[in-house]
Amino acid sequence: MGNAWWNLILRFLLELAALLGLGVAGWSLSAGFWRWILAIALPLVAAVLWGTFAVPDDPSRSGRAPVPVPGAVRLALELVILCGGATGFYLTGHAAIGIVMALLIAFNYAFSLDRLGWLLRQ
Structure with missing residues (x-):
């Protein structure tokens, strides 16, 4: 797959x-003790999921898949995490950042059609 370096x-x-958006959401949308827990746990859980569930031999990653999943599952996970971060910014009063991030996510995937096709065939 020939993803450009800039993409x-x-x-x-x-x-x-x-x-960061998930952490900001965890901090801003909760209070007291939970503020600290969610600000740390949301991004941590997302990072663990991102690194754990993968499609075997994915050329855009190391190729390793600690927990192998079908391409559609991986794509859904990516979209939930990426759009969750954008939504986190949007809901916490950083609407412009959330909107720009959502547009950049769409832009990124638009220039990754070969990878999307590969994922959906797995």
Whole structure:
């Protein structure tokens, strides 16, 4: 699969932004002790899921799949985490960041059609 270097960088930055958006949501949408728990747990759980559930031999990753899943499951997981981060920003008063992030997610996938096709065939 021939993802351009700039699109791979964009994907990596979107992954980091998603974790941040989930953390911001955990912090802003809760109070007291739960604020700390959710601000740490939401991004941590997302990162563990992202790294654990993978399609074997995915060329956009290391190729390793600690827990092998079908491509459609992996794609759904990616979209839930990425869009969850964008939604987290949007719901916590950072609407512009959430909207820009959502647009960049769509842009990233639009330039990853070969990978999307590969995932859906697995």
